[in-house]
Amino acid sequence: MLDFFTIFSKGGIVLWCFQGAGVTESFAGPVNALIRSVILQERSGNNSYTHEALSLKYKLDNEFELIFVVGFQKILTLTYVDKFIDDVQLHFRDRYKNELEQKGPLKLIQNNFEFEDDFKILLRDAEESSKARSHAQMRTFTQSEKSQKTVKSMIETKGGEKVKEQGGKKNKNTKKEAPAAEPVKVDQGKASSSGQKMVENGSHGLTSEEIMQKKREEFFRKRTTVPTEKPTSKSPKPQKPKEKQRRVWDMGGNSTKALDYSGRNGDGSSNDGDQNQEAHIDLGMQLNSMKGDLQSVEYESSEEEEEDEEEEEEEEERVVVREKTKMSSKKSGGFGGMFGMLKGLVGSKSLTREDMESVLDKMRDHLIAKNVAAEISSRLCDSVAKKLEGKVMGTFTTVASTVKQALQGSLVQILQPKRRVDILRDVMDAQSQRRPFVITFCGVNGVGKSTNLAKISFWLIENGFTVLIAACDTFRAGAVEQLRTHQRRLNSLHPPEQHGGRPVVQLYEKGYGKDAAGIAMEAIAYARNQVFDVVLVDTAGRMQDNAPLMTALAKLIAINMPDLVLFVGEALVGNEAVDQLVKFNQALADHSMSEKPRLIDGIVLTKFDTIDDKVGAAISMTYITGQPIVFVGTGQTYNDLRSLNARAVVSALMKA
Template sequence: MLDFFTIFSKGGLVLWCFQGVRGPAATAPVNALIRSVLLQERGGNNSFTHEALTLKYKLDNQFELVFVVGFQKILTLTYVDKLIDDVHKEFRDKYRNEFQQKGALGLLNGTFDFKDDFMRLLRDAEESSKVQAPTVMKTFEQSLKSQKTVKCMIETRGEKPKEKVKNKKNKGSKKDGTEAVAAPSKASAADKQLSAAGVKEELTKDEILQKNREEFFRRHMKAGEKSRSPKPDAQKEKGKKPRVWDLGNSNAKVLDYSNSATNGSAEACPVEEFDPDMALGDKNREPGRLYDLEYESDDEAEEEKVVQNSSKPSVKKGGLGGMFGMLKGLVGSKSLTRDDMDPVLEKMKDHLIAKNVAAEIAVQLCESVAKKLEGKVMGTFTTVTSTVKQALQEALVQILQPQRRVDVLRDVMDAQRHRRPYVVTFCGVNGVGKSTNLAKISFWLIENGFSVLIAACDTFRAGAVEQLRTHTRRLNALHPPESHGGRTMVQLYEKGYGKDAAGIAMEAISYARNQGFDVVLVDTAGRMQDNAPLMTALAKLIAVNAPDLVLFVGEALVGNEAVDQLVKFNKALADHSMAQTPRLIDGIVLTKFDTIDDKVGAAISMTYITSKPIVFVGTGQTYCDLRSLNAKAVVAALMKA
């Protein structure tokens, strides 16, 4: 039983709707479909699940229509695909002239009744599903097991039975041969025994005892020599000896440099060795401003090539045929088919994969573009390649523009009004640059007038606390308390190594609230997405402390690995959280963006898989090398040949 069937235009006008059962209106699920699938360019699959409903949809790109059917997801309705195809064909054929003359708004202003046609198509679809023969369980004779059994029982003239016979013959011959060989050996042994018995009869008892004693000692000596030979190998110690370093020591306290009494004080690492100009990079920048990511593209040259290629065929035509062909082209009567787009989409897919987009996501993007363009009438003087490329660019820009924009400065000011610190947690795999980009974000927040408390919750990696302490010293050197009315702008909160990270984060947030800090940045240990104990600890930290923002830090160098990391991080946070609505990743920090040239596909992969925005982009080694994502610049780099 269908819950609803609706037909609406891409502009949002509902042309016709059928309500099958009494219940909630179709507005909420259809709006969710538009927000999550149609606007986000995720049309690779024609099915969408919303709460207890399954929605299937079909796009008509020629008349800009969308056909949507909804039913309970616990039901298996085999006729839905046929129904939506039949309704689509019947509706557009019946009202083709009205759409061409008046458009969707003109059809809405008129009076039309499509209910009778729909009910007829629904009955036909249901009857066709009943007419189809139900699947019957195979008999034993039809199964592969019975065929194998029969083949084993019946002997044919095939090669295998012959081989078996040959093998049997060979086995028999081998047995005969072994018996023939064994017979003389037995005979020779018997002869030896007889000859030995004859010799023994000639010797006396003392001589026989002496001879047997000598033979016994001789055998014993041979066995001793054999057992002595492997002794040197057995004495070797198994395994590799551990290397002992000159400065190494088994005592963990000797290697723990997090104590401020040893080398953690300001006197141990003087700030005078730090060069502020090198840390700031560009001197002409505006303090506190987060610049957009920039990229120079060669779109003008590419457009000239497309225009030249598209103008060549029109020059060859002459006479009336060429004139009428030109006028026909101005109107635009060429509609795109799947066969026209497949070669171009295949090249586009390979191009995206070469630019570090995950293979699975590249396939889904091309499928979404194909569904969006199929049946659409091409514009004037446009080629299939340019049309597909433009549609793909629009889809990529739409993906990079998030559903929810994260404005950190606005949220920090809102937390200030409520007299509480704004808490940001950084998580990710090992070696992606969490601590480094945390320091960059701290510098950006300080330049905007906010005080920062850094919570050192990476209690596992050696040197993690020292790294954050060094960043804290350098940030205080760049922004001393004297420049901010005697107020310390950045401070490190740490408890050494081996402690509970969730407890340290809780104490840091409480300390920041008491001391009046505006922002708390929580640094966590790097962990692989498959490590269940560490993912459980991260979920505990987030569940206990409830941070305002959870940022996933990922490298721009990764390809397919980005999908695996984000999916498993989100899944682990959901599985290990005890809350009814688990806290997942809120945004992404993309690091090492300056090392990839134009292979920016990781940005697409991460945003597509999570629907979360890329909040910050790391572009260098200084504190100022932090950018916000510019969707058009990333797409321009991605589409560059």
């Protein structure tokens, strides 16, 4: 039933392993995938992992730094695996406790761990217990409730139901007949009310001619009476508000023609020398400032360190008070109470889940308040609990400080990418192959895809590359014009005269309502013929629930196979970030035509300057995709583009 079971240390030394009958493949591949994707990435909140056709379950032993892993076919439903892996851990610890306490990898290699007999006994007991629980005997007919009923009782029951139904039908019919008499009562009420009105008007018993004569007399009487004039008091007219006086500037001059600049650039050229000179004067500080790698996001940490020290001191005082109360309740001597208090602070006790529960709850609430998704916060806290459970605390350390340090380490590990995305190096590599480097931007509506595409274009131009922008947003009104404005502005900052007469940025567009995948394909072919270094593909914003647009995006990526697929997301979102990334990746996987679909390769985090220290969206996005944050947008100008500093973000996240 089991394919393999292995026990190894966190240093990578295999202490003991077992392979099932008929299993020829090595378990090194699945176990290495588990280590890379789960254990090293601090995702150990869930103790199961799927690798191809295998389902893996694991357990961490933090006291002896061991990992227990069992693998079996994922089509099987083995209910005894969780209890079985716990039993194996306890038996292995108890049997080789002295050997495991010896520190150092050489001593572990020299020890001989003979565990096969005990393992087979535990496996046999687990399988037999699961079989005993699974079998449930079927009841006989005499044991069922149906056997106790007679035919007569069933007939009487049906007859009684029929009688009730007939009675119910009669009641319904009587209810339907009742409303027939109501209109008569209403008519009588109306007639009586109209009769009362006629009596009140004094026209009861008169003929129609007499009634007409009476109404004429009343009409003429009203016309002949002259209304008395009331003295009208004239109210004073409201004064008009004083008009705002035009301000006259000393250096303003008297003629408005001097302020008219519309005729100075009459040829309509966008790359005129005067315009370039103005661009250099206005934005000269931006040029030549983004060569090489981007600057990282920084945070001030002086206040944070002081607050951290104060929190740790408070926690230590609470532990001291708690230990004092325990000692006083036991009525121990003075020296015994003092040494007991010190014993509580010094690392003499291994951590349990109950010890960390209150601290983890506070940490979970703190992460949610910092804009981390609620589901991700729970997973992170569970991962930290499994990482620390059974671990012996250090000297003079508290539970709160230990949990906080472990959580900080986990967050830094999550934000640091599994692979480094070096776009400048990749573009140079594509240049050597005489092809353009293609980057596709995707995301929901209004997150800043076009704006950050222009920032990345400016960064690439500063590093000496030529850029072709493919306008594949054929849906939103004004999308092409926005990119054309960025192209004109970037060319004014880097005029063609400084680059051999060739514009460093060009826009490839075919208007609106066209197929985005076809435009991207034509743009890449055009860039290859015209020897452009980079192609930036701008796509239309789409919600993750819009199936037709998600299908079109998957088609664009599957046909053109870009070198880099970047998801553009806001730093303002919380739980929504999880839903967006999961559904974007799922759509790309579902609509791909290859066995290994192309998913999101990196993240562009925008509007990072608007969130202060609520940087939790970076954790949520990186945790879900496992991909790095490549760019961070920190403002409105072309210079406001940064790379992510994991430690600075974590320090801001843990700030109280």
